[in-house]
Amino acid sequence: MARLGTWHTVRKRRARRKSAAQTKARGALGVLALLIGGALVTLALAAISATAAFIGLYNFYARDLPPPSEIVKVSEQFETTLIYDRTGQTVLYQVLDPSGDRQYVPLDQIAPDLINATIAIEDRSFYENPGFDIRGILRALWLTLQGDVVQGGSTITQQLVKNTLIAPEERTQLSQARKIKEIILAAEISRLYSKNQILEWYLNTNFYGNLAYGVGTAARVYFGKAARDLTLGEAAMLAAIPQNPQLNPLDAPMAARQRQIVVLESMVAAGFITPEQAEQAAAQPIITQPLTERFGIVAPHFALFARAQAERLLDSQGLDGARLVLGGGLRIYTTLDLDLYFQAECAMRAHVERIRGGDPRAAPNSGEGKACLAADYLPVPPNLRLGVPRNVTNAASVLIRPQTGEILAMVGSLDYYDRRIQGSFNVVAQGLRQPASAFKPFVYVAAFAAPEARFTPATMLLDIPTTFNQDGIPYTPRNEDGQFRGVVTVREALANSYNVPTVRTLSAITIGQVIRTARQLGLNTLNRPLDEYGLSLALGSAEVTLLDLTYAYTPFATLGTMAGAPVANPRVGFRALDPIAILRIEDRNGRILWQLDEQRGTLAKQSVLQDALAYLITHILSDTQARLPAFGEGNALQLSRPAAAKTGTTNDVRDAWTVGYTPDLVMGVWVGNNDNTPMGDDLSGATAAAPIWHAVMEYAHRRDNLPPRGWQAPSTIVEATVCQRSGLLPTPDCPRMREIFYADGALSTVPTQADTYWRRYRVNSRNGLRATAETPPELIAERVYFEYPPEAQLWARQTGQPLPPTEYDTARTARLSLLAGNLSAPQSLARVRGAVEVRGRLPQGKIIAYQLEYGAGISPERWFALPLIDSAARGEDIRLAIWDTSALDGLYTLRLSMVLDDQSFQAHTVQVTVDNQPPSVQWIAPLPNDAINASVGVVPLMISAADNVEIAYVEFFWNGTVIARVDQPPYMTEWRVTRLGAQLFHAIAYDAAGNTRRSETVEVLIVE
Template identity: 30%
Template sequence: MRAGYQPSDAVLLDRAGQPLRALRLDLTAQRAAWTAFDDISPALVTAIITAEDQNFMTHSGVDLLAMGKAAWENLFRSRPRGASTITMQLASQLDPALQPGAGGRTLGQKWNQMKAAREIEDTWSKRDVLEAYLNLVPFRGELRGIGAGSRGLFGKAPSGLDKTESAILAALVRSPSAPPKLVARRACALAQELKLTVACAAVTWETEKALSRPSEPRSFSASGAVARQLLKPGKGAVRSTLDAGMQRFAEEALRRQLSMLGERNVNDGALVVLDNASGEILAWVANAGNSDVDGVTALRQAGSTLKPFLYELAFERRVLTAASILNDAPIEVATVGGMYVPQNYEKDFKGPVSARTSLASSLNIPAVRTLMLAGLDRFHERLRTLGIRTLTEAPDYYGYSLALGSGEITLLDLANAYRALANHGLYGTSTLVARPTEKPQRVMDEKAVFIVSDILSDRAARSLTFGLRNELATGYWAAVKTGTSKDMRDNWAVGYSDRYTVCVWVGNFNGRPMWDVSGVTGAAPVWRDVMDYLHRSQPSLAPRAPQGVTGIGVAFEPAVEPPRNEWFIAGTEMARVAVVPLHERAPRIVYPAPHAILAADPDIPDNRERVFFHAEAGQGLRWQLDGAILAEAEDDYRWQPIPGKHTLQLIDSTGHPVAQSDFTVRGTR
């Protein structure tokens, strides 16, 4: 019977078994978890036996003496009185066929009830009968069983019931819907029979207070979003990977920051905390408590938070090093839809900057240039490999704005992708329930990941945009990136230590823009508070350089940045980085990059789809494709793509090729 018992509420537990959230699954009745006999107050047991079945301990399920007495008294009563024992009442609770109809039980039902009671007592002890009865009997309204009755009427566990409370509950059993005055009168009579020292006025006051009390809500601390995912009918209690202390702290930190940002039109937020080693989710804050939206799984624009994966890909492919110079100057990129003109967050331009500074200070134009070098298709594929499943459109749908986070992602997917950075390029899934150890997959080069992590932890490199003192600068090792989407609708801070990954989003679920909120002033303070909490007793240690990574001193000519020690993937080291003036640079084909794979879009008509050939230092040169001269290379050339492999060249006036790019177009025409 215990195995088939179903509480009305399922309870979400944290990783240590502490209750986090109760979710009502059965709306027909309110039942608490099964209560063992030893967890029920002896005072209640005594009151129930006295009120319902004084010979309970001596009869074998049917009290023939009580039945005869009731039959005699009913001859002189207008309202008959029954003589059902506790065991007989239990039998009718277990078998719906024994429940009385509008006119009461028939003689056949009464006989079957007696027979069932005898059968129960043939195999069950008196403790078993009482335990089952008290877990099934209705007390008041929708309260079923002693667990729900005790908590709903008195706000305490059944073990804590005193003698007065026990008398009131026992008085309710006979007629759970009786008016409070009648219940109080019965409770007073029972208290007198039990020889309690309490006055009837006190019993009456306690009765009225209990029956006017609303049922105690069972919502603890965690967002209902996790409860709705994990709690299902029949499960009762489910243990999650959440940490109750971490969950409460994260909720409070987010609420506190949102209250400070209210005057800047910031009303919503969400965050998640992951354990790097296991992928277990330690905190899941779906919102700040004022919305039913689950901000952890809602789609939002990523902003600059995708840049670390872009630079990692460029380092991995050896098209850039952390010391490579990128030109932060105005750029126009030709696309099918027109010219794409990226802008920096601060609406200014820094000129020549290293890749380290570009990533750490979140410069947009160098990121777009990096994407042109690394390849849009490859970057899109890498993000999908990292579990960002919401980028379902073809790469050309996002275009080069993908470098700046134009695609929509979920907070959980973004956090787990950053966890792959924390795990040196190994990817695994996240989880809300304990599971066997998962074998991670290598998706990024460990050497490139190390360099990216070093950049994201470099407060000097990010000072160009953020300054040296801000919420990103921790007293322990941590790598972090902020992001703000177009029109200031989404604000992110996501980063990791040696043990944890924390991702925070603030904004408005209805899509309204924030007012003058940056990554440092919006989401970053929450990220910092949570990360400080996680490392309050144990500092985070910086990762060691893996084999194949070399650190050497680097100087820049001209001195666009001060000399420094820099990390390189072995074979790409350079002690001197010279910025070559534009007129002295060797001609090269910027797009399509060598070995690029382009995909024809079947939704674009053949006469409308174009690929734009773009060159650097192309003055005086001409475009040549597969041996056919096309046009002067000083300007971009619009080419209608043809499936297959192609060779694009820049040729001089003598027809000699000075730059070449071999690329492939996939699709059919």
């Protein structure tokens, strides 16, 4: 059916049905009498007639009802709800009388599309029904018989009655009595007034969100036009709002779009428009107006957030929250500390002006017109260049009292009314952004909680170039400054926000453990299936809101306890409490409808984390010395009292974060641009967000004269002495440090293994080489070195770290010519395996006897003789023995002992490394049976290879042909696509002794 052409045509067609519809209303009352009477007969088992039952029921409920004609007057009645700050002295927001912002519009001045859209989504039989929906009533009666709550059946006329003629306190009741009154009045109004008049009243009294009452105001507020000029797409979007006013195009644009599509589909089903028209309307962009300052709301982001939360809290009490807040004359007392709000806002403005290149001394007044005292505490980070223009337009912050979950301040943007920065958007509660490194505490607390991992603040982690296998795709994280530190502890990695160690930590446990921990602590937006998260999760790639992130830090501040308002229907595995913006809600008569109170069950506290685990994180985040390498002296994370804090900076510096806390306050700060454009390469969380956090936290604590206090260690936290870097039990050779550990009986993470990384070596003090049996005793000295794990050896060599010498002292090599004979093979420091041929120089005449021996180490305590091939053989390069090393591994010394013709004795020794263990090889990418499109041009090949001594190189093969040789990790190469179909790849790793290991053969299909 084509879309209705004009409203006048519709009116003529429906006018023909008007008289019959009004007459039908009287007859419908008889139907209603039979329906209700029938239900009473069934329930009471009485023998009275259905008609008599209805008459009695009607008289019973009708005696207290206002006359239907009262609707003309009561549509103008409304009692304002007031929302206050926590003192009750300042009104933040008035939920105003509709006449305060209502433009009454006659029906013929309303776009036909909006009329049709409203009918399609609210009451498709509006022009035919007698004011109530018979099917809905039957359903309600059936549910009553089943003992369920009465529901359903609300027509446009019933909704008009409910919003205008039913007493405000009764509107919120989900009762049978209220429903019957509503039906009776709806039927009478349908009998007395035309359908067009009823529809006109309905469209002019509906609430459309953002203080807009009636379609005239709503069209102006959202689209800046008259109601008659709305497009089909705009009309569909507007018609959907009354069912849930929060889902409007300004506050929830995506949800509003989804609701628009639902309305368009309903219009198609009702025959008002064609599917093609619906598709065209859905495809058209919707341009909304900026929300102007119509009523001078104080702290608008918070006030609107508090209003929405008040509605939900009333709903949880079995009331109709939206209707009560809308016109029920409530007094809502919030948690907002107005002074803190104004000081946070002005400190944010001052610092954003500074980092965008403005006057660094600028200190705007607070919103109250008072001095911005918090700006006096704004530090200038040592590495922040002033006077440099940068693209920084917005900031947001939130302060929470961790003991109760109360939101003390919420600044959703720098200017609610600034359209240029999308200021009405509440970044705190609605902005989904990547938290970057501010997410890392959740990775490490999950690692501390994983008993099989045994992570501690002293656990050794590698901060070296590393490529991880992520479902066959190489992932190579980098640190923010592009540098690597080699070996670090968990404490150093978290305090300095090193990326690679954090990814290694996540890889060592599981993504599932981290996600479950983060959800439990309050990050509600991590709701995707686990297999959709990758290793980049460790660096904060999953989007969160600033409110959720800040609230999730509160259990760290309280050592494991979360406080807040109970969630009505919490999701399994997610937090069961919410941060709270409401202290008390009173009705028009002062009766308390809801109050934040532990005794009432509206304030709850739950243990969501072991106190010891929270203490470990807090101890690290508050360690001012540990963070110095990355943040330097005088950084903004240091307060005049114990405080823990973490920064975050996303790629290209699109988001800058700081979240930190004391035992008294938790504050989160975000700085960035709502359009997600980069701010400037030289900014970071430490320079853009941390100064704001520092200033407001200092101001808040000093204003209230809060005494400096830290956190008391739980009884399950113990101190122990361990080796630096390795975190293992001390040996005489390692430098030591004190660290804290979790210890609860048998569940103790205090290390039990002695250190194996710090080792003492004997060296030639003159040349620094490892001492041998030939090194003169007076030149031998002992030195202690840290032996880096094999994976870190390359980084250590490339960066010039102090390493134990790998070459042995050959100080006496020059005197070989003085020896009668010597060993010529294997060479000194050679790597050998299997059957080793030993050769030597034994000139004729001088040597009368010799023997060949070997022993373990540099200076063997025990020697083993090797059988000689021919003890009488002499010559310049002869075969002396075949040494079977197949059962040996490690450092060995070969010794040739000679007796000369003058009965003197000479010896020559050579140190070699015996290596009979082949390397280990694991194929990483591509995966077996992968199908790769030829258009990509190349196929990345990657393996992981390791050896007990040293990998020499890796060869990659394609269909049996060598295509690349890689001498150092990461062992990666590429094969250029030259043909389609199945291709075979494998690799062979070679160690320095010649041992090899072949990988599996991987078949990959190259497709067009």
